[in-house]
Amino acid sequence: MNAAQGSSRLQAVLAIARRDLLEFVRDRRTLFITLLLPMATYPIMALSTALGLRAASSEIEAQQAPTKIAVVLSGEDAPALATRLAELDRTRTGHDRDGWPAKIEMAVVPPPEARALIDRGDADLWVEVESGFIRALDATATVVLPVSLPAGRPTERRVREQFESVAKSLAQDVRQRRIARAGLPASVLAPLDVVFKDENRLPHPPRSILSTLAGGVLVLLAVLTLTGAFYPAIDAIAGEKERGTIETLLIAPCSVQDIVHGKFLAVFAVTLATLVVNVLSIAATAAVSKRFLPGSISMTLPDGAAAALIVTVLAFTGLAALAAATCLAVTTASKTGKEAQNTLTPVILLVSALAGAAILPGMRADSALAALPFAGQVVVARSMFAGGEAGPDALPEIAGPLALTLVAAGLLTWLLLRATATLLADEDTLFRGPDTATGAFARPGYRPLPSMLQGVAPIVLGLAALWYVQGFSPDDLALAIPLQQAAAVLAPLALVAWWQRVDLRQTFAIAWPGPSTRHGRVWPVTTALTGAALCGAGVFVLGAAALLAARGTGFSEEARHLTERLISLMRDRPTGLAWCLIALVPAVCEELLFRGWTLSAFAGAPRSPARTAWAVIAQAACFAIFHLLPERMPQTFLLGAVLGWMTVVSGSLLPAMVAHLAHNSMAILLVSLAGGLSGLPPSGKTDDAVALVGIPPWAVVAAVGAVILGALLLWSSRRRDGSE
Amino acid sequence: MQSAPVDDSRTVIEAVDLVKHYTASDGGGVRAVEGVSLAVAAGEMVGLLGANGAGKTTTLRMLATLLRPTSGSASIAGCDSQRDPVGVRRRLGYLSATTGVPDRLTPREIFASFATLHGLDAAERDDRIARLVTALDLGSCADRPAGRLSSGQRQRVSLGRALVHDPPAIILDEPTSALDVVGARDLLALLADLRAQGSAILISTHRLHEIEHRCDRFVILHAGRVVAKGTRAELLAAWLGGRNGELEEAFFAAIEGRRLADGVPS
Numbered sequence: 001m002n003a004a005q006g007s008s009r010l011q012a013v014l015a016i017a018r019r020d021l022l023e024f025v026r027d028r029r030t031l032f033i034t035l036l037l038p039m040a041t042y043p044i045m046a047l048s049t050a051l052g053l054r055a056a057s058s059e060i061e062a063q064q065a066p067t068k069i070a071v072v073l074s075g076e077d078a079p080a081l082a083t084r085l086a087e088l089d090r091t092r093t094g095h096d097r098d099g100w101p102a103k104i105e106m107a108v109v110p111p112p113e114a115r116a117l118i119d120r121g122d123a124d125l126w127v128e129v130e131s132g133f134i135r136a137l138d139a140t141a142t143v144v145l146p147v148s149l150p151a152g153r154p155t156e157r158r159v160r161e162q163f164e165s166v167a168k169s170l171a172q173d174v175r176q177r178r179i180a181r182a183g184l185p186a187s188v189l190a191p192l193d194v195v196f197k198d199e200n201r202l203p204h205p206p207r208s209i210l211s212t213l214a215g216g217v218l219v220l221l222a223v224l225t226l227t228g229a230f231y232p233a234i235d236a237i238a239g240e241k242e243r244g245t246i247e248t249l250l251i252a253p254c255s256v257q258d259i260v261h262g263k264f265l266a267v268f269a270v271t272l273a274t275l276v277v278n279v280l281s282i283a284a285t286a287a288v289s290k291r292f293l294p295g296s297i298s299m300t301l302p303d304g305a306a307a308a309l310i311v312t313v314l315a316f317t318g319l320a321a322l323a324a325a326t327c328l329a330v331t332t333a334s335k336t337g338k339e340a341q342n343t344l345t346p347v348i349l350l351v352s353a354l355a356g357a358a359i360l361p362g363m364r365a366d367s368a369l370a371a372l373p374f375a376g377q378v379v380v381a382r383s384m385f386a387g388g389e390a391g392p393d394a395l396p397e398i399a400g401p402l403a404l405t406l407v408a409a410g411l412l413t414w415l416l417l418r419a420t421a422t423l424l425a426d427e428d429t430l431f432r433g434p435d436t437a438t439g440a441f442a443r444p445g446y447r448p449l450p451s452m453l454q455g456v457a458p459i460v461l462g463l464a465a466l467w468y469v470q471g472f473s474p475d476d477l478a479l480a481i482p483l484q485q486a487a488a489v490l491a492p493l494a495l496v497a498w499w500q501r502v503d504l505r506q507t508f509a510i511a512w513p514g515p516s517t518r519h520g521r522v523w524p525v526t527t528a529l530t531g532a533a534l535c536g537a538g539v540f541v542l543g544a545a546a547l548l549a550a551r552g553t554g555f556s557e558e559a560r561h562l563t564e565r566l567i568s569l570m571r572d573r574p575t576g577l578a579w580c581l582i583a584l585v586p587a588v589c590e591e592l593l594f595r596g597w598t599l600s601a602f603a604g605a606p607r608s609p610a611r612t613a614w615a616v617i618a619q620a621a622c623f624a625i626f627h628l629l630p631e632r633m634p635q636t637f638l639l640g641a642v643l644g645w646m647t648v649v650s651g652s653l654l655p656a657m658v659a660h661l662a663h664n665s666m667a668i669l670l671v672s673l674a675g676g677l678s679g680l681p682p683s684g685k686t687d688d689a690v691a692l693v694g695i696p697p698w699a700v701v702a703a704v705g706a707v708i709l710g711a712l713l714l715w716s717s718r719r720r721d722g723s724e
Numbered sequence: 725m726q727s728a729p730v731d732d733s734r735t736v737i738e739a740v741d742l743v744k745h746y747t748a749s750d751g752g753g754v755r756a757v758e759g760v761s762l763a764v765a766a767g768e769m770v771g772l773l774g775a776n777g778a779g780k781t782t783t784l785r786m787l788a789t790l791l792r793p794t795s796g797s798a799s800i801a802g803c804d805s806q807r808d809p810v811g812v813r814r815r816l817g818y819l820s821a822t823t824g825v826p827d828r829l830t831p832r833e834i835f836a837s838f839a840t841l842h843g844l845d846a847a848e849r850d851d852r853i854a855r856l857v858t859a860l861d862l863g864s865c866a867d868r869p870a871g872r873l874s875s876g877q878r879q880r881v882s883l884g885r886a887l888v889h890d891p892p893a894i895i896l897d898e899p900t901s902a903l904d905v906v907g908a909r910d911l912l913a914l915l916a917d918l919r920a921q922g923s924a925i926l927i928s929t930h931r932l933h934e935i936e937h938r939c940d941r942f943v944i945l946h947a948g949r950v951v952a953k954g955t956r957a958e959l960l961a962a963w964l965g966g967r968n969g970e971l972e973e974a975f976f977a978a979i980e981g982r983r984l985a986d987g988v989p990s
Binding site: 008012015018019027240243248250251253427428430431445447 | 746747752785788789790791792810811813814816818820822823824825826827828829833837838840841842843869882885886
């Protein structure tokens with residue numbers, strides 16, 4: 001028997017990839033999406049664009065083309081004006097005739113006849129020339145020249161525009177005569193003449209619309225590349241479940257990771273093939289569509305087309321990997337292909353929107369945006385098509401963003417594949433639980449602690465709520481703080497905690513801090529809470545000092561505005577209310593969410609030191625992000641980490657609440673100490689207010705002491721039952 | 725059918741005090757398997773019997789490393805299912821009624837992909853596939869997409885897939901439920917051959933009459949526990965008081981907990 005033999009991991013991955021790939025290429029849907037769709041999409045798009053442009057351009061040209069206009073003149077001075085116009089028409093040549101009609105047909109007739117002509121539409125314009133018109137022109141007055149248009153048919157705009165050009169030329173002629181009569185040189189009217197010296201060195205190239213189109217085409221490329229992963233991903237796991245073949249793979253002698261990697265390779269290969277076919281189709285379409293484009297417009301690539309193409313393909317290779325991994329991860333929970341389609345479709349739409357956001361104004365490749373999944377790749381590729389700077393010279397500049405986008409895509413792909421493997425091996429997903437992926441929308445069963453995802457859920461919901469609340473939030477913090485805490489912290493937390501029934505006592509660490517001793521709880525609880533208060537107050541002082549040292553008074557507009565509002569809250573409201581709003585309410589609400597729900601979710605059970613440390617850091621990061629103001633993030637992160645540590649060490653949420661309370665109370669205390677609330681300047685003078693709250697060195701030393709002492713007190717009263 | 729004495733040194737499939745609890749979707753706890761022990765020796769075929777929900781499939785999945793036991797242990801040919809799951813999978817052929825075949829691959833391609841996963845080299849693989857195609861009577865359809873085969877043929881392909889690495893242990897979970905009488909008979913005949921060649925076979929089924937005279941021993945599960953085990957003769961003796969009857973009667977007696985010695989429930 002040769003049963004004990006085994007294949008190498010790589011061999012297993014390749015065998016699975018090969019097996020899946022064989023299946024995919026025999027699926028006509030995959031072939032359609034990968035080959036036919038791109039081959040049809042771009043030509044259709046190009047053809048309609050080109051034909052549309054052609055029609056628009058010929059319409060514009062027709063509008064601008066010189067035409068023959070028929071003018072009837074009536075009135076005493078009509079013959080004289082006709083002579084002047086005829087002379088102008090004869091003498092104007094070259095650029096002076098810009099906008100002029102090709103020919104002006106003039107007839108001088110009596111007014112009734114002129115009216116009949118214009119009413120019948122036999123003349124384009126009827127000019128009534130009053131007696132004394134020419135004399136007035138030669139004097140210095142402004143003369144009115146009434147012009148009637150045909151009543152029976154709409155006047156073409158170009159007739160009007162071209163007559164206006166004629167009239168302007170006449171006016172210019174009159175101006176020059178008047179200047180000459182006044183004894184001034186003609187140059188009085190032309191003080192400046194700009195001359196483009198190199199104008200004739202380069203031929204005027206036709207305007208390339210490629211840089212304008214590039215954004216849209218790249219978004220389409222991203223969406224179609226993504227679509228390439230659609231059917232293979234559904235087939236790879238949900239399809240296998242539906243056919244009952246996933247079990248056969250799971251009992252093959254390889255790890256779940258190998259299975260997922262093999263499947264990823266197969267889906268990635270199809271996605272990559274979709275990308276390549278799309279790019280080829282775009283290139284061929286661009287070449288072919290030259291024939292359809294109007295002469296003034298080209299679709300040729302800017303200089304360095306090859307570089308732009310290489311950067312696009314490289315960036316989009318990352319996108320293809322990400323697309324394959326995303327589709328696999330999303331479809332893993334589904335038990336049938338149909339169900340997977342239902343789950344994947346909204347994800348595809350969402351991701352397409354992300355890619356579409358990449359062409360919003362202000363999305364630049366030389367920022368962290370390049371790391372954004374699905375948008376970053378489009379941003380990076382698009383920067384290669386932006387105007388004339390593209391080309392080999394742009395390569396060194398784009399290398400950084402390109403590397404960033406590839407690393408970010410790689411990292412995210414890896415994480416998604418890990419998640420896929422975990423989900424695939426999950427017994428509940430595989431054999432039990434709700435029979436549909438809509439199970440994700442069914443209320444889950446009881447679990448002692450929330451899952452990681454559920455740990456983040458209220459924060460995401462809260463951030464979304466903040467977005468909406470800021471639109472309605474009153475400027476008065478006495479209303480805004482309770483509103484924000486309720487909408488962005490309490491409501492999401494309550495919703496998620498209702499959704500996922502958990503052990504509330506364990507999740508929110510509802511317990512007295514410190515061990516129970518022979519002498520009761522009073523001593524350890526007092527020690528722990530005193531330590532927490534000292535730590536919290538000290539951290540505030542240190543954070544504020546660091547912030548002032550680093551930034552001086554140069555705060556962002558948002559930070560200034562917030563400070564102003566906080567100060568006016570302290571000044572205008574009773575101190576007790578201000579303290580409740582600034583210290584008590586956030587201390588309770590935010591601790592329940594971050595150190596209660598999220599920390600428990602991240603730390604899980606049973607706790608390992610490494611996972612606990614990670615959980616403390618991760619929830620602190622969430623806490624920092626939740627506070628939105630970038631300049632406060634380091635301080636908030638530090639506070640979050642310290643509060644997390646306290647909760648872990650004491651096994652209770654109380655110390656964190658007390659520390660948070662002390663931390664926020666220090667703001668009020670410091671402002672009072674620095675001159676009393678009544679001494680605060682009127683609102684609008686934030687700089688003065690911040691300067692008032694300057695931290696003296698002794699306070700920093702005291703704060704360091706308080707933090708150390710507080711930490712020691714907390715540590716001395718820690719739980720010793722191994723719960724940390 | 726005579727009983728083959730169980731020789732510990734030849735035990736290939738073994739479960740010791742297997743327990744599986746899980747949380748159902750409504751939040752309630754489910755005790756699917758409560759301390760199941762069984763052993764199958766080389767050259768032996770054991771029938772695992774039980775009503776729906778008795779814990780048969782859960783037990784077999786734990787043996788096949790598809791589920792992690794809550795407690796207890798399972799091993800195949802000396803490999804522990806938790807410490808060396810890959811080792812178990814190398815030594816086990818597993819097939820269930822719900823197992824399907826990839827529709828767009830041919831039987832030959834299916835066999836080849838699993839042979840590669842099991843580390844067979846090209847020559848071994850081709851030889852093995854040729855033998856399987858002959859043994860499973862797939863000659864006429866070995867190169868047709870599996871989606872176009874009859875359900876009997878597909879189940880034979882599944883069996884071939886499970887046997888491609890010539891495993892010493894074979895676990896089958898209701899392998900005949902999707903087959904007609906002829907298909908089921910052929911499959912069981914094939915299993916008899918494998919047993920004769922020394923394979924250890926554990927088979928669960930609802931159709932008692934199919935395996936009544938083919939298995940060496942039986943294990944009867946009820947509500948996650950083993951309520952009876954032994955040869956057919958032993959079961960009849962224990963549960964029907966030695967009266968000559970069908971295995972089915974002994975099965976009902978066992979799961980209902982009434983011993984029919986002298987016709988009086990004890």
